[in-house]
Structures are given as C-alpha cells and as structure tokens.
Amino acid sequence: METTDADGCRGRGRRRCPDKGAAILAATLTLLAEQGFARMTLEGVARAAGVSKATLHLRFRSKSALAAAALRTLRHDAAPPDTGDVSADVVARLADFAATLTQARGTTLIGACLAEQAHTPELLELFREHAVRPRREAMRRLLERARARGALVGGADPDLLASALLGTFWADRLAGRSTDRDWARRTAAAVLDPMLPP
Amino acid sequence: METTDADGCRGRGRRRCPDKGAAILAATLTLLAEQGFARMTLEGVARAAGVSKATLHLRFRSKSALAAAALRTLRHDAAPPDTGDVSADVVARLADFAATLTQARGTTLIGACLAEQAHTPELLELFREHAVRPRREAMRRLLERARARGALVGGADPDLLASALLGTFWADRLAGRSTDRDWARRTAAAVLDPMLPP
Amino acid sequence: METTDADGCRGRGRRRCPDKGAAILAATLTLLAEQGFARMTLEGVARAAGVSKATLHLRFRSKSALAAAALRTLRHDAAPPDTGDVSADVVARLADFAATLTQARGTTLIGACLAEQAHTPELLELFREHAVRPRREAMRRLLERARARGALVGGADPDLLASALLGTFWADRLAGRSTDRDWARRTAAAVLDPMLPP
Amino acid sequence: METTDADGCRGRGRRRCPDKGAAILAATLTLLAEQGFARMTLEGVARAAGVSKATLHLRFRSKSALAAAALRTLRHDAAPPDTGDVSADVVARLADFAATLTQARGTTLIGACLAEQAHTPELLELFREHAVRPRREAMRRLLERARARGALVGGADPDLLASALLGTFWADRLAGRSTDRDWARRTAAAVLDPMLPP
DNA sequence: AATGAATGAGATTTCATTCAT
DNA sequence: GATGAATGAAATCTCATTCAT
Known part of the structure; x- marks a missing residue:
C-alpha cells in the first residue's frame, strides 16, 4: 500500500502477507509445546498457520530455524513492579x-x-x-x-x-x-x- | 522353560537367552536419555543390544511399551541412611x-x-x-x-x-x-x- | 529351501526373495535409459520392479548406488569370435x-x-x-x-x-x-x- | 516499444532492458552444460542472470522453452576457410x-x-x-x-x-x-x- | 525364539510455476 | 515489465511394524 515496508525496502514485487509471519510462529510454538520438536511436523505447522509447507521453507531455512524463531517470540512482558514489600x-x-x-x-x-x-x-x-x-x-x-x-x-x-x-x-x-x-x-x-x- | 530365567542364563535348553532382556532395557534407557523418545529408533536399540528389531517386537508390544519397560528398571538403590543430624x-x-x-x-x-x-x-x-x-x-x-x-x-x-x-x-x-x-x-x-x- | 544361500550364509531369518534383485536392476536400467538419472524416480523403479520404495533403500544406500549397480549389470556377453578375415x-x-x-x-x-x-x-x-x-x-x-x-x-x-x-x-x-x-x-x-x- | 531492441539497449523509455535477454540465455547455456537439463533450476538461472524467476516465465513459456532458446544461440562462427589442401x-x-x-x-x-x-x-x-x-x-x-x-x-x-x-x-x-x-x-x-x- | 526381508505411512525438502504489487 | 511471495506436486529417504523362514 505504501512504498516502503517495515524494513525500509522499496515495495518491489509482491508484499509479504503481514499476518502469516505471526501465524506461523504462533502455530509453531503451540505445536512445539503440544508435541515436542521431533514429533512436530512442518505439515502440521503449515496447516495450523494456514500456509503451505513451501512457505515455511521460504521463510525459515530448516525446521530447527523455525523452532528457534518461535522460541524467540517468548517475551518477558509486563513484569510486576516492585512495591518494597x-x-x-x-x-x-x-x-x-x-x-x-x-x-x-x-x-x-x-x-x-x-x-x-x-x-x-x-x-x-x-x-x-x-x-x-x-x-x-x-x-x-x-x-x-x-x-x-x-x-x-x-x-x-x-x-x-x-x-x-x-x-x-x-x-x-x-x-x-x-x-x-x-x-x-x-x-x-x-x-x-x-x-x-x- | 526348563531352566532358570530372568537372570540365571544357565541356558541348557537354549530356549531364551535371559541376558538379552537386560541388554535391551539397558540399551533402551541409554538411547532414551541420549536422544529422547521420538528420536530413539528401534534400529538403534536393536544394534546397541545386539538383537534384531523383530526380537524387540517379540518381547514388547510397541516402542512405547519398550520405553516404559526401560523406565521401570530405574531403581532407588542404596538410599543413604538417616543419622539424626x-x-x-x-x-x-x-x-x-x-x-x-x-x-x-x-x-x-x-x-x-x-x-x-x-x-x-x-x-x-x-x-x-x-x-x-x-x-x-x-x-x-x-x-x-x-x-x-x-x-x-x-x-x-x-x-x-x-x-x-x-x-x-x-x-x-x-x-x-x-x-x-x-x-x-x-x-x-x-x-x-x-x-x-x- | 536349503540351509545355505548363495553367499554361504546359514539361513537365519527370512530368505531374500531371489527374483527381486534382478527385477530391480532391470527396471532401473530401463528407466535410466528412458528418462535419464535425474528424472528417474525411485517410486517409478519400485513400481516397475514390483517392490516397495523402502526395499530399494534397504538394498541400495542411495539412488546413485542403485543406478551404479544397474550399470554394472551391463555385460559383454558372447563376443563374436575372430575368423581371421x-x-x-x-x-x-x-x-x-x-x-x-x-x-x-x-x-x-x-x-x-x-x-x-x-x-x-x-x-x-x-x-x-x-x-x-x-x-x-x-x-x-x-x-x-x-x-x-x-x-x-x-x-x-x-x-x-x-x-x-x-x-x-x-x-x-x-x-x-x-x-x-x-x-x-x-x-x-x-x-x-x-x-x-x- | 519506442526504442531499438534485441541488442541496442538504448533504454530511453526504460521499457525493457535488452541485455537481460542475452544474460538469461548465456546463463541458461552455461548451467545446461554444467548440470544437465533436469538438474538445472530456474532459481539458478535467475541468480546467474541477475533477474527474478518470474521474469524467466515472462519471457519463456516454460523451462523447456528456455533451454531451447538457449540452444538456438549456438552459432557456427568463423569457420576456417578452405585452402585446397x-x-x-x-x-x-x-x-x-x-x-x-x-x-x-x-x-x-x-x-x-x-x-x-x-x-x-x-x-x-x-x-x-x-x-x-x-x-x-x-x-x-x-x-x-x-x-x-x-x-x-x-x-x-x-x-x-x-x-x-x-x-x-x-x-x-x-x-x-x-x-x-x-x-x-x-x-x-x-x-x-x-x-x-x- | 530369533532373525533378515519387506513394507505402508509419513517426514523434510525442492522446484517449476502462479499471484499480487 | 519486473519482482518477491506463495504454492501444489513431487522426490528422496526414514522408521515402526509385519512376514516368512
């Protein structure tokens, strides 16, 4: 829509669908937690995220890289403040x-x-x-x-x-x-x- | 059937080598600890125990049953005695x-x-x-x-x-x-x- | 049927089906000649030879090894004799x-x-x-x-x-x-x- | 459309860079000779030619058509002349x-x-x-x-x-x-x- | 009982091709 | 016209399990 995206790249070519990244990582984290790394399949992640398997390989070099990226989304948000007590x-x-x-x-x-x-x-x-x-x-x-x-x-x-x-x-x-x-x-x-x- | 089993291995009738049971469970526990359940393969267990894959299935209904049997061998041996201190x-x-x-x-x-x-x-x-x-x-x-x-x-x-x-x-x-x-x-x-x- | 097979191995376990080896290599050679190495698929070889894909991997370490084995069956049979003319x-x-x-x-x-x-x-x-x-x-x-x-x-x-x-x-x-x-x-x-x- | 094409690359209207055609065909021929048709990938051709994969499909109907076009560039240049000996x-x-x-x-x-x-x-x-x-x-x-x-x-x-x-x-x-x-x-x-x- | 052979189901990965900007 | 994104259709290879000897 604009001419630059988040990375400052001029918009040549089709824009990367913005939802898919988050959907992929969320699905990965869920399945990783439900099934473990070895039992989690890319097919399952793709289905849960609503993308194709090939898209996963387009964005992540390997299954390990995908799992690692998902773990990186674990954030320490909004820690409770110290009251002194x-x-x-x-x-x-x-x-x-x-x-x-x-x-x-x-x-x-x-x-x-x-x-x-x-x-x-x-x-x-x-x-x-x-x-x-x-x-x-x-x-x-x-x-x-x-x-x-x-x-x-x-x-x-x-x-x-x-x-x-x-x-x-x-x-x-x-x-x-x-x-x-x-x-x-x-x-x-x-x-x-x-x-x-x- | 005609000789002792479970540990003795007198093996006169050559009906079943009781050592194999122990070897299988030990190999399973080792590989389970090294590789996890999903990545542990029956091929690997068979090789480490010196038996064939088919023998594993002869003695254990499935991969899960094998792992469970191996975990059952974990024993709490020789707990330190209480001194009162x-x-x-x-x-x-x-x-x-x-x-x-x-x-x-x-x-x-x-x-x-x-x-x-x-x-x-x-x-x-x-x-x-x-x-x-x-x-x-x-x-x-x-x-x-x-x-x-x-x-x-x-x-x-x-x-x-x-x-x-x-x-x-x-x-x-x-x-x-x-x-x-x-x-x-x-x-x-x-x-x-x-x-x-x- | 006998107690020793071609390699002198005592017959422990299931005998290897004797036809399949030749069928696999023949199918491989045919498909190699028809489609080339890169386009020949293991699925195709398996179907043509009447075996499963896994059997191919059981007998040959890789696609290259399979093709190499097939090429080794090319024999120089019955060369015409020299007449002196x-x-x-x-x-x-x-x-x-x-x-x-x-x-x-x-x-x-x-x-x-x-x-x-x-x-x-x-x-x-x-x-x-x-x-x-x-x-x-x-x-x-x-x-x-x-x-x-x-x-x-x-x-x-x-x-x-x-x-x-x-x-x-x-x-x-x-x-x-x-x-x-x-x-x-x-x-x-x-x-x-x-x-x-x- | 408004300028010369096919070799000139005067490129005033920036309608189409004619160099790319030659670069694509040269890259195709090189990779075809190095890897064979089946193993040559459009990704590889695109990278070697400095264009995108989609551009290849824009100019050539298919991978076969691309390879064919590349083969057509093989020319019999400068044949040695006959001397009579x-x-x-x-x-x-x-x-x-x-x-x-x-x-x-x-x-x-x-x-x-x-x-x-x-x-x-x-x-x-x-x-x-x-x-x-x-x-x-x-x-x-x-x-x-x-x-x-x-x-x-x-x-x-x-x-x-x-x-x-x-x-x-x-x-x-x-x-x-x-x-x-x-x-x-x-x-x-x-x-x-x-x-x-x- | 024990084993080697065989296999069905599925996993990761690749690639020509199409889509949307 | 040109591009990056996206994908459907495979291809190689693995593995728990069953078969036949």
Missing part, C-alpha cells in the same frame, strides 16, 4: 512465573527443549534466554535489593534463593502436584518467611 | 539426587518424558514413580521426622520444603548453573539453615 | 556394437551418464567400464593382430582406428542418420578398405 | 570441432540433450541443427569437393567419412582418451591418409 513482591513474581509457564504449556515446551539437547542444543539455549533467564534475573535482583536494605536476614546467596523459589515450581510439577493460584503464596511462606526479620 | 542427612540426600540425575543424563531423560506428555503420558508417570517419587518421599519423611522432634522450627509444609530443596536442582540445571559436589551443601545451607533452631 | 571380423564387431547400443537405448543411456558427469561421475565411469571399454578393447586387439600379420597396411594407431570405427556410430546417431544392419558393412568399407593390402 | 583443411576443421565442444563443455551439453530425448525431444533436435549439422555439412562438402577434383581416391561416401572423422572425437571422449591439440592431426592421418593419392 519483599513477601508481596516475591509472591507476585512467583505467580507470574507459574501463570506464564502453565498457560504456555511450559512443562511440555521445556521438555521439548531438554529432549533435543544433544541434537539441537540451541533450542534449550533459546528457552533459557527468553523464558527462564529474565524472570530469574528479576527475582534475583529483587532479593538482592531486599537483603541490601535489611529486609532479609541470614547470608543466603540470592542466586541460590532464586533457584529454590522458582525451582519449587518445577519440583511440584514433576511430582504431579498442583501449582494453582495459592501455590505462590504458600511457596513464598515456606521458603522466605524464616528469613524475614522478626 | 538433619543438615547432614539433607545434604546426603541432595547429593544422591544430584549425582543420580547427573550421571544418568537425567535432564535429557526427563525431557524425553515431558515432551511425550501428550502422546505417551505413561512415560512421565513411570519416571515420576520410579525416579522422582521415592527420593522425594524419603526427603519428605526425613523433614517430617525432624519437625516432629523439634529439629526444625516454623510451620513449613514438609512437602513444599522437599520441593524447594529438590527443585533447586532443576532450577539450577535449567539456568545452566553447575550442580557439582558442593552444590548440595550450599543448597541445604540456603534453604534449611533459617529453619534450624538457634 | 579382418573385414568380416570388424563388420561383425561393429554390428554387435550397434545392435547392443540400439536395443539397450544406448544413446539415451549414455546421455544420462554424460549429463550427470559433474554430479555423479561414477555413472559415466561405470558405463565406460562395462559398456564401452570391453568392446573397444576387443576391436583394438583385433586390429592389432591384423596389423601384426600384415593384413593392414599403413602405420595407423589401432587405438585411433578403433575410435574411428566405433565413433562413426556416435556421429551417425547424433546426426540423426540411421545405423541399421547395413551400417556396419558400409562403415567398415569406408574406413577400413583403404588400408587393406591390394 | 585436403589434409590441412580437414585438420583445421577437426581442431575447430574439438575446440568448440571441449571449451563449451560439449560432452555434458550433448548428454543433457540425449538424456531428455524422450521427454523433450526438441532439445536434441536443436543441438543437432545448431551445433552438429553445420560443422558436419562443412566437412562433408570439403570431402566432396576433394573427391570431385581427384584429391581423394576410393569410393568412400563423404557422409560416412565425415562421420568417421568427427565420430572419432566422441569415441575418444567416451573412452576417456585425450582430445588435445595434436588429436586433430593424428586423427586426420589415421583416417584420411590411406585415401590420398600416392
């Missing part, structure tokens, strides 16, 4: 963590990445970078600031403490235990309360 | 947990089971039952007994506390952090120390 | 050359090998070795013996002379000229007669 | 023949046309008409004139003699023998010398 802030972040990974079928998705470790290691790396690290870093900084202002007692390493808090999610999921909405509050209470100043 | 006992169990899952490529194996959740849910169930639950239960009972005799203060749910301790392993692995031999000690210190009576 | 012997060999390459769709087959020169050079090499070289060598030796006993005058290189005699076939085919049964006689007359002793 | 003239023409077909990857190109005989017969027809026939005719006329003025003895058919001379090239190439610069001289000596008057 350590307990409340930790609970908020735990709830956000659990909600994100539950709704996005996080456990199956992480399974897909773990299972491909030997064959396609970049998948796990991307999942770490886009889904795990940002939330983990936010949690760590939160704890660090709390300790700095004396809101936490004891000398616990904030990194280890973040692992304990977030790891509880993985352990509970693996054990088949529920991680519903009350989970964040109970987890924070169990791990954090003993470290609060009296 | 909560800290030392927790450290011992954490170290055992980490050692087992690290040496047996636990992360890829759990990935394989998670990734197949939708398609072959019994794999995750078996992994839980044979690899996760026994160690988790042992940890929970240890904490329960400690609380009963007053060696732990605060009202933390032993289940949640077990999740926090064991979950630290998953969180650290996912974050790409090392879980070497000192890890158990540091983890116990970070999570448990605040709960010990003064 | 140079003219008659040359005519007989030229006729054999033309007949073989005409009935076996020689020109298309050689085209297939030439066209793949850059991509699959072993095809041309095999065609040379199995279809061209034996007949060429026979012609060369025939001429050499004739010269040795004085049945040919002049100092012509037997190799070059063989090329001239056999090459006439290629040149005529390329020019769209017929190479029917009288062709061998006329060619021998044109090239050879001037060299016969008066 | 049969031997020298034949050597000159043989050398021209060998040089042309060697430098232009003639063997692969002819292979491409032969291999497509069943599927796209016009390719071979065009190759004959543009690459083979002119040189063959020139050779034939040369021999005919020589015979008419008594420079050749014996009653050899000039057509067959031309086949023998030019065919030696194909036979030597097929046999893997070199056709270097001395080849023309040796070939003429072997085939022609016995026919020269004493």
